[in-house]
Amino acid sequence: VNSSTWIQQLRFLKKDLIAKINDALGKEMVSEIKFKIGSLY
Secondary structure: OOOHHHHHHHHHHHHHHHHHHHHHHOOOOOOOOOOOOOOOO
């Protein structure tokens, strides 16, 4: 993410995001998501 504001928002939504990802996968494969400020490249 590009700001601490986005990190805070995504951390707030993390449990729901993990649940939705696992629902889409059909089984529990994701137990943690980590966010950090910076670019992917």
